[in-house]
Amino acid sequence: MNNPAPGLRESATFDRNVIHEIQRAAETGIYDIRGWGAKRRLPHFDDLLFLGASMSRYPLEGYRERCDTDVVLGDLHAKYPLHLDIPITIAGMSFGALSGPAKEALGRAATEVGTSTTTGDGGMTPEERGQSKRLVYQYLPSRYGMNPDDLRKADAIEIVLGQGAKPGGGGMLLGQKITERVAEMRTLPQGVDQRSACRHPDWTGPDDLAIKIIELREITHWEKPIYIKVGATRTYYDVKLAVKAGADVVVVDGMQGGTAATQDVFIEHVGIPTLAAIPQAVQALQELGMHRKVQLIVSGGIRSGADVAKAMALGADAVAIGTAALIALGDNSPRYAEQYRELGSQAGFYDDFQDGNDPAGITTQDPALAARLDPVEGARRVANYLRVLTMEAQTLARACGKSHLRNLEPEDLVALTVESAAMARVPLAGTNWIPGAAGHV
Amino acid sequence: MAPLATRPAVTVDLTASSTREVNELLASSEAPKALTITNPRGAHALACGLDAELEVTIDGDVGYYCAGMNKHASVTINGNAGVGLAENMMSGTVRVTGDASQSAGATGHGGLLVIEGNAAARCGISMKGIDIVVGGDIGHMSAFMGQAGRLVVCGNAGEALGDSLYEARIYVRGTVASLGADCVQKPMRGEHLTELKELLHAAGIGADPNEFTRYGSARTLYNFHVDNASAY
Numbered sequence: 001m002n003n004p005a006p007g008l009r010e011s012a013t014f015d016r017n018v019i020h021e022i023q024r025a026a027e028t029g030i031y032d033i034r035g036w037g038a039k040r041r042l043p044h045f046d047d048l049l050f051l052g053a054s055m056s057r058y059p060l061e062g063y064r065e066r067c068d069t070d071v072v073l074g075d076l077h078a079k080y081p082l083h084l085d086i087p088i089t090i091a092g093m094s095f096g097a098l099s100g101p102a103k104e105a106l107g108r109a110a111t112e113v114g115t116s117t118t119t120g121d122g123g124m125t126p127e128e129r130g131q132s133k134r135l136v137y138q139y140l141p142s143r144y145g146m147n148p149d150d151l152r153k154a155d156a157i158e159i160v161l162g163q164g165a166k167p168g169g170g171g172m173l174l175g176q177k178i179t180e181r182v183a184e185m186r187t188l189p190q191g192v193d194q195r196s197a198c199r200h201p202d203w204t205g206p207d208d209l210a211i212k213i214i215e216l217r218e219i220t221h222w223e224k225p226i227y228i229k230v231g232a233t234r235t236y237y238d239v240k241l242a243v244k245a246g247a248d249v250v251v252v253d254g255m256q257g258g259t260a261a262t263q264d265v266f267i268e269h270v271g272i273p274t275l276a277a278i279p280q281a282v283q284a285l286q287e288l289g290m291h292r293k294v295q296l297i298v299s300g301g302i303r304s305g306a307d308v309a310k311a312m313a314l315g316a317d318a319v320a321i322g323t324a325a326l327i328a329l330g331d332n333s334p335r336y337a338e339q340y341r342e343l344g345s346q347a348g349f350y351d352d353f354q355d356g357n358d359p360a361g362i363t364t365q366d367p368a369l370a371a372r373l374d375p376v377e378g379a380r381r382v383a384n385y386l387r388v389l390t391m392e393a394q395t396l397a398r399a400c401g402k403s404h405l406r407n408l409e410p411e412d413l414v415a416l417t418v419e420s421a422a423m424a425r426v427p428l429a430g431t432n433w434i435p436g437a438a439g440h441v
Numbered sequence: 442m443a444p445l446a447t448r449p450a451v452t453v454d455l456t457a458s459s460t461r462e463v464n465e466l467l468a469s470s471e472a473p474k475a476l477t478i479t480n481p482r483g484a485h486a487l488a489c490g491l492d493a494e495l496e497v498t499i500d501g502d503v504g505y506y507c508a509g510m511n512k513h514a515s516v517t518i519n520g521n522a523g524v525g526l527a528e529n530m531m532s533g534t535v536r537v538t539g540d541a542s543q544s545a546g547a548t549g550h551g552g553l554l555v556i557e558g559n560a561a562a563r564c565g566i567s568m569k570g571i572d573i574v575v576g577g578d579i580g581h582m583s584a585f586m587g588q589a590g591r592l593v594v595c596g597n598a599g600e601a602l603g604d605s606l607y608e609a610r611i612y613v614r615g616t617v618a619s620l621g622a623d624c625v626q627k628p629m630r631g632e633h634l635t636e637l638k639e640l641l642h643a644a645g646i647g648a649d650p651n652e653f654t655r656y657g658s659a660r661t662l663y664n665f666h667v668d669n670a671s672a673y
Contacts (some may be wrong), residue, residue: 028667029667030665030667142567143529143547143548143567143569146529146548147510147529147531147550148490148492148510148512148529148531151510174665175663175664186588187550187569187570187588187589188588188607189607189608189663191663191664192607192663192664193663193664193665195586195605197567197586201528201544201547201548201563201566201567201585202506202524202525202528202543202544202547202548202563202566203505203524203525203544208505208524211485211486211504211505211506211524212505212506212525214485214486215485215486215489215505215506215509215525218460218461218464218486218489218490219489219490219509219510220490221465221468222461
């Protein structure tokens with residue numbers, strides 16, 4: 001944004017973005033729909049720092065001593081829990097929202113580094129199943145493409161109650177992305193705006209959910225881990241209810257979590273930051289005596305190994321990435337700067353995933369655009385990125401004297417701001433003050 | 442293993458066996474061709490996930506999700522059914538002689554669900570190809586977001602029938618308390634009378650197709666337009 005000329009005073013309340021949005025709304029009569037997650041500044045992992053070892057803690061030698069990264073998910077009830085080499089999974093993103101090559105690339109990358117990937121609304125494609133050694137099958141309110149055969153082919157089942165970008169909201173896939181194949185998979189007319197319900201059609205509330213989980217276990221012979229995914233809002237209560245309903249794994253998606261298409265007002269104004277959600281989830285698990293027994297996966301704004309390590313230090317067993325995986329694939333690449341400008345956006349700002357015109361060939365169903373993404377090359381980039389995240393997290397864990405990422409703990413962290421200290425429930429740096437904690441005022 | 446057709450019929454008393462044991466038997470290669478389950482006492486998830494041409498008879502009332510995701514099998518419940526009867530059914534036939542609770546046939550992709558009594562709210566919600574024939578009345582919000590398949594109601598329909606309907610077709614013999622957004626009455630043409638006659642025959646219900654009214658999607662909400670904002 002250009003700086004205004006001297007003497008021109010911009011309103012803090014009605015800044016240029018606000019004015020532009022009012023003008024756009026007045027012109028079009030429709031709210032702004034976009035992809036990505038919350039773009040507003042929020043208390044986040046950047047507001048936390050690790051306390052590396054020194055006199056009172058014993059660090060591990062970075063290039064000599066092991067820092068393991070594996071994690072087992074879903075061993076509470078499932079006959080075949082997931083064994084992952086790294087605690088960084090690929091979050092649910094649908095074929096439909098993403099192109100076939102993008103889904104294939106994510107599956108290839110996840111397989112290469114020993115982690116899982118996840119389907120999305122619209123069901124499982126043979127390509128995705130074929131390329132993903134460990135595939136989590138999302139069970140969503142729409143049940144688009146849902147069938148017992150795919151359920152049994154999955155390695156785990158994730159019952160989606162909500163996502164961080166839009167807790168309490170359903171989904172939508174605009175008509176321009178409902179191609180013949182997507183329409184067939186979802187039993188919809190081609191070109192319609194596909195709406196996904198916000199509530200499951202055959203259960204209401206945690207008591208029903210407990211029975212639904214039993215049905216899913218019966219149909220899959222009690223083999224598969226059952227995840228429950230919630231958008232972060234009343235996380236403490238949601239996690240408790242999820243565990244009581246019988247979840248093996250709880251996935252908590254903070255408001256920075258991405259979406260393929262949601263109203264901007266929803267993305268920016270509903271939910272709580274990932275940082276605030278994790279301690280609530282961990283508290284709920286601990287009070288039930290289920291921390292580390294029911295695993296916690298955290299998503300929403302994971303970008304670096306530091307974010308991975310901090311989420312795990314706060315008590316997560318694993319994390320999931322979505323937006324970051326798309327960026328690693330090539331989303332918002334400067335390579336397509338000219339095409340982004342033609343779409344009225346710029347590389348680094350593009351979020352119109354709903355339109356299906358993605359120059360990078362990722363959030364599109366246009367065959368010509370999708371062909372721009374080589375799934376093998378894309379997979380290489382995502383695998384590289386996942387390895388970097390892992391190595392970064394290991395670096396930080398070793399510095400804290402941990403021989404496994406899961407051994408990171410809140411005591412290893414301090415906060416830079418009062419807000420993040422209160423949310424993350426770790427002391428403000430240089431103090432022993434945790435705002436809101438018992439014994440502190 | 443004996444061929445399915447030659448295996449003897451079996452009766453399982455659910456006071457002596459667990460739901461897990463029964464479902465495991467039905468999913469196994471040793472499943473009998475015909476199985477009768479007695480004393481279900483409202484058991485949940487009974488006979489769900491079947492994937493063979495089995496004949497299952499349940500004598501008594503069942504709980505949630507009976508015959509859920511059924512493929513190929515024929516399931517008859519001589520009693521009443523709880524929530525989500527035959528949810529997401531793929532093929533085969535499910536029949537309940539009594540009433541069915543909420544969300545019967547929800548998201549079903551195929552097959553025939555016959556409810557000889559009444560069905561509660563959200564019958565056929567998000568249906569994706571299943572055929573549902575209800576001998577009595579149905580509750581509110583039935584066929585909500587129905588995508589494909591046919592819902593036949595021999596009695597009356599509750600409020601907001603067919604709300605946000607896609608391509609599912611609805612036939613009602615009695616009254617409709619109210620139609621949901623984008624659901625409209627449509628003319629009964631010859632092909633509709635023919636398919637309705639076939640559905641009633643398949644369900645074993647002797648109603649006259651000429652007494653029914655057809656409802657379907659006006660298709661005005663297929664693509665968002667601000668002029669329709671009040672309908673959303």
